[in-house]
Structures are given as C-alpha cells and as structure tokens.
Amino acid sequence: MGERVEVTRRLRQAYRGAAKAEKTAILDEFCNLTGLARSTARRCLTGPEDSKRIDHRSTREPKYSAQAATVLARVWKLMGCPSGKYMAAAMGQWLDALTRHGELIEGRLGYSQAVRAELEHMSPATIDRYLKVERSCVRLEGGPAICHGNLLRNSITTRTAADKAEGYPGFFEIDTVAHCGSSVAGRFAHTVILTDVHTGWVHLEVMEDDTHAQMVAGLQRAVEAIPFTICGLDCSAAPGFPNGEVTAWARSQDILLTHSRAGARNDRPTADSWNGHALRRCGFAQRCDTAWQRHTLAQLWKAVRLKLNYFTPTRKPIGWSDTADGRRRRRYDTPTAPLDRLLESGTLSPAQQDELITHRNGINPANLTREILRCQDLLLNSAR
Structure with a gap:
C-alpha cells in the first residue's frame, strides 16, 4: 500500500502536464506497477490528492508511575493473585503489614510514600487493567475429589x-x-x-x-x-x-x-x-x-x-x-x-x-x- 501511494504521488504531476500520447504511456506504466484497472488508475492520477489523516485524540501521561505498577505486581503476587475488587479493599492492611515486617522498604525496589499513595488511590478496575499481563501468565491447577457417602437423614x-x-x-x-x-x-x-x-x-x-x-x-x-x-x-x-x-x-x-x-x-x-x-x-x-x-x-x-x-x-x-x-x-x-x-x-x-x-x-x-x-x-x- 505504501508503494502504491508513492507511485501515485510521483506520477500524478507528470500525468497532468503530459500530452495525450505521454499520458497513455504513463497510464500503462501505472497500471503495470499497481495492478489497477485503467479507469481506476485514471481517477487516481487525475482526482484530488488523498487527505491526510489527523489524529485528534489527545494524548495524556499515565496516571500512575512505572514504580507503582511494579510494586503493585509484587504485592498482588504476595496476596495470592486476587481480583482488583478484593485487592483494593485489603491494600492498606497489606501495605502496613509488608512495611512493618520489612518486605517493603522506602528507597528499595521503587517503593516510596508517593508510590504507596498511588496504590491506595487505585480503583479495582485500574488494578485489574495494570495487572492484565501478569494475570495472563497465571494458570491454576485442578483440585482434589469430594468423597461421597450415606447420611443419617432420620435423626438429623x-x-x-x-x-x-x-x-x-x-x-x-x-x-x-x-x-x-x-x-x-x-x-x-x-x-x-x-x-x-x-x-x-x-x-x-x-x-x-x-x-x-x-x-x-x-x-x-x-x-x-x-x-x-x-x-x-x-x-x-x-x-x-x-x-x-x-x-x-x-x-x-x-x-x-x-x-x-x-x-x-x-x-x-x-x-x-x-x-x-x-x-x-x-x-x-x-x-x-x-x-x-x-x-x-x-x-x-x-x-x-x-x-x-x-x-x-x-x-x-x-x-x-x-x-x-x-x-x-x-x-x-x-x-x-x-x-x-x-x-x-x-x-x-x-x-x-x-x-x-x-x-x-x-x-x-x-x-x-x-x-x-x-x-x-x-x-x-x-x-x-
């Protein structure tokens, strides 16, 4: 597609200023290069230039830092890989416990008070979004069987x-x-x-x-x-x-x-x-x-x-x-x-x-x- 656009741009000016015989030669060359039919090729060479696509979407900086995402993944694994809804509810308690026992130390592995504030401010949906890649790597195993037997139905x-x-x-x-x-x-x-x-x-x-x-x-x-x-x-x-x-x-x-x-x-x-x-x-x-x-x-x-x-x-x-x-x-x-x-x-x-x-x-x-x-x-x- 990029080659076709470049060929069209190069031959368009030559085609418009050429004589009839030269236009026929340019059109033949263009059809051979692009594989287009003659009528379609003629419209490409004589029609208006393609408008440039402008992305009007505004770009914004990520709300949470890379350090917060790294610490979030670590805490998530220590918690046993819960969903964002349960992780957000227990975030403060876990951060207190991990800090108290030396698992999270300020200045090490990207953890700081600013990072903690970011973690406590994350919504459950944001947590799940940031952990999407980590969660895709987790695969749970099956479980043991439940045994079966008789009941004392008459006395209980x-x-x-x-x-x-x-x-x-x-x-x-x-x-x-x-x-x-x-x-x-x-x-x-x-x-x-x-x-x-x-x-x-x-x-x-x-x-x-x-x-x-x-x-x-x-x-x-x-x-x-x-x-x-x-x-x-x-x-x-x-x-x-x-x-x-x-x-x-x-x-x-x-x-x-x-x-x-x-x-x-x-x-x-x-x-x-x-x-x-x-x-x-x-x-x-x-x-x-x-x-x-x-x-x-x-x-x-x-x-x-x-x-x-x-x-x-x-x-x-x-x-x-x-x-x-x-x-x-x-x-x-x-x-x-x-x-x-x-x-x-x-x-x-x-x-x-x-x-x-x-x-x-x-x-x-x-x-x-x-x-x-x-x-x-x-x-x-x-x-x-």
Missing part, C-alpha cells in the same frame, strides 16, 4: 437455602475432600473444611483417612483451634458426614448438627465456595497417602487458614436490587477480612480481641505466601 435436621442464616458467628458448614489423585483405591488423606457462615472464618484439618474416628478427631482439633465457640455444624449431603460417631460427638459438645439436601448445592454456598477457593486452588489434585505428605499438607493448611482469616477480604450478600431493565441483581457489602467481621460481631471479649489483633500484627503475610508456595512445591514433587 435438614437445612435448606430458604432457612435464615444466624446473625452471629458460630454456625459452620463442613465438608470433606479426598486427596486421592486419579484413583480412589487404597488409603489416602482427607481434609475436613469448616466455614463460618457469618464471618467467613475457615478452618482446615488433615485426616489420615475418612474413618469415623479420624473425623471425630479432626473436628475436635478444629474446636480447640477456632478462637470462638462452635454452636452448629451443617454437613453436606455426601459421605461420611454425618455418621453415628460424629452425631454422638456433636451431642456431647452441645453442638447443633444439621445436613443439607442431596443434590441441592444452593443449600451450602459458603462451603462450596471455600472448597474452590482454598482446597482446589491451594491443594491441587495430587494423591497424598504417606505420613510425610500429610505433615506437609497440614503445614500448608496452617499457612492457608492464617492468610485467609487474617488478610483475605470476603464479601457477603446483603440484598437485591433491580436494574433499569427490571432484572434482579445481587448486592454485596464491602469486602472485609473474616477477622475484622469477627471483631465487629461483638462476640469476643476485649482480651480476646486484643490477643487476635496482636497475633495478626505479628504475622508477616509475605512469609505466609512463601510457606504456601514451598509446601505446594514439596507436594507436587512428591506426587505419584
């Missing part, structure tokens, strides 16, 4: 999606996940996940297998580790949960035990959401059947639950709204970390609140991310 209350959620912490949805790899043969590790419906607090415990005794032992460890009282447990409509031993244990602990309907995933959206966010994203699909793998998996879950409960904001549905075309749209609250929701609930004493806040201030979230990656590498390298 059924809980559905229509039941109103309790307005205070202590009611957990629980589920079990099998780390069986591609085969369910033999003995392999399981994880029991407990998720508080009100705060989003999550707890994960590794079990040697899915026997009833292991389930009771795992739940007992969870009760001792969770920093507030467990009032109720809602089980999945799948295996192992609940069973006779778990039911007897719950009664001895004065814990209300319910179960969801078979095949009704909407009855337990909280547990299913955390299964995907915590278990499948962090635990992958490798088989874990040795004591060393279970120990590594337990270390992984310890780092995961600290990061999720103390530094990862979540959002809760608060109602519905109608769009301009009459469609219903879910409304959510501001993304908040489970610990902050727990502190706002008023169920903890001042001493308990101070203890949890002090514990969070002493945790370096960057080290949690490094520990998660270390355990994941160990599990991937040991997979069979």
Whole structure:
C-alpha cells in the first residue's frame, strides 16, 4: 500500500502536464506497477490528492508511575493473585503489614510514600487493567475429589437455602475432600473444611483417612483451634458426614448438627465456595497417602487458614436490587477480612480481641505466601 501511494504521488504531476500520447504511456506504466484497472488508475492520477489523516485524540501521561505498577505486581503476587475488587479493599492492611515486617522498604525496589499513595488511590478496575499481563501468565491447577457417602437423614435436621442464616458467628458448614489423585483405591488423606457462615472464618484439618474416628478427631482439633465457640455444624449431603460417631460427638459438645439436601448445592454456598477457593486452588489434585505428605499438607493448611482469616477480604450478600431493565441483581457489602467481621460481631471479649489483633500484627503475610508456595512445591514433587 505504501508503494502504491508513492507511485501515485510521483506520477500524478507528470500525468497532468503530459500530452495525450505521454499520458497513455504513463497510464500503462501505472497500471503495470499497481495492478489497477485503467479507469481506476485514471481517477487516481487525475482526482484530488488523498487527505491526510489527523489524529485528534489527545494524548495524556499515565496516571500512575512505572514504580507503582511494579510494586503493585509484587504485592498482588504476595496476596495470592486476587481480583482488583478484593485487592483494593485489603491494600492498606497489606501495605502496613509488608512495611512493618520489612518486605517493603522506602528507597528499595521503587517503593516510596508517593508510590504507596498511588496504590491506595487505585480503583479495582485500574488494578485489574495494570495487572492484565501478569494475570495472563497465571494458570491454576485442578483440585482434589469430594468423597461421597450415606447420611443419617432420620435423626438429623435438614437445612435448606430458604432457612435464615444466624446473625452471629458460630454456625459452620463442613465438608470433606479426598486427596486421592486419579484413583480412589487404597488409603489416602482427607481434609475436613469448616466455614463460618457469618464471618467467613475457615478452618482446615488433615485426616489420615475418612474413618469415623479420624473425623471425630479432626473436628475436635478444629474446636480447640477456632478462637470462638462452635454452636452448629451443617454437613453436606455426601459421605461420611454425618455418621453415628460424629452425631454422638456433636451431642456431647452441645453442638447443633444439621445436613443439607442431596443434590441441592444452593443449600451450602459458603462451603462450596471455600472448597474452590482454598482446597482446589491451594491443594491441587495430587494423591497424598504417606505420613510425610500429610505433615506437609497440614503445614500448608496452617499457612492457608492464617492468610485467609487474617488478610483475605470476603464479601457477603446483603440484598437485591433491580436494574433499569427490571432484572434482579445481587448486592454485596464491602469486602472485609473474616477477622475484622469477627471483631465487629461483638462476640469476643476485649482480651480476646486484643490477643487476635496482636497475633495478626505479628504475622508477616509475605512469609505466609512463601510457606504456601514451598509446601505446594514439596507436594507436587512428591506426587505419584
């Protein structure tokens, strides 16, 4: 195309001032060079010159500096690659923690107070736009299988999606996940996940297998580790949960035990959401059947639950709204970390609140991310 424009510009003046015989020769040459028909070639040589395209769009300098984009990508990776909406909600808390523990130092790697002000001023959409290239390089693995079994339907209350959620912490949805790899043969590790419906607090415990005794032992460890009282447990409509031993244990602990309907995933959206966010994203699909793998998996879950409960904001549905075309749209609250929701609930004493806040201030979230990656590498390298 550029050559055609140059030939047209060069021959146009010669064609206009030439005699008839010369015009015929110029036109023949132009047709041979450009491949145009004679009538089209004649219009190109006799018509007006092509108008120059002028770009009237104004150019402006980028709003955020290159240093801010670099630090943003680093913080995003340490946070576990969240979306812009959740990253913006937790930006201030993470910058405070990373600065407090020496992960971000003024004058090093482009970080400064001016860069921090830029990061805190970024909107969620801007964060996603700046991280588009980084996000395209991230590929998540699959997850472990969910085991299935029978329920004690006659002795345990059924809980559905229509039941109103309790307005205070202590009611957990629980589920079990099998780390069986591609085969369910033999003995392999399981994880029991407990998720508080009100705060989003999550707890994960590794079990040697899915026997009833292991389930009771795992739940007992969870009760001792969770920093507030467990009032109720809602089980999945799948295996192992609940069973006779778990039911007897719950009664001895004065814990209300319910179960969801078979095949009704909407009855337990909280547990299913955390299964995907915590278990499948962090635990992958490798088989874990040795004591060393279970120990590594337990270390992984310890780092995961600290990061999720103390530094990862979540959002809760608060109602519905109608769009301009009459469609219903879910409304959510501001993304908040489970610990902050727990502190706002008023169920903890001042001493308990101070203890949890002090514990969070002493945790370096960057080290949690490094520990998660270390355990994941160990599990991937040991997979069979």
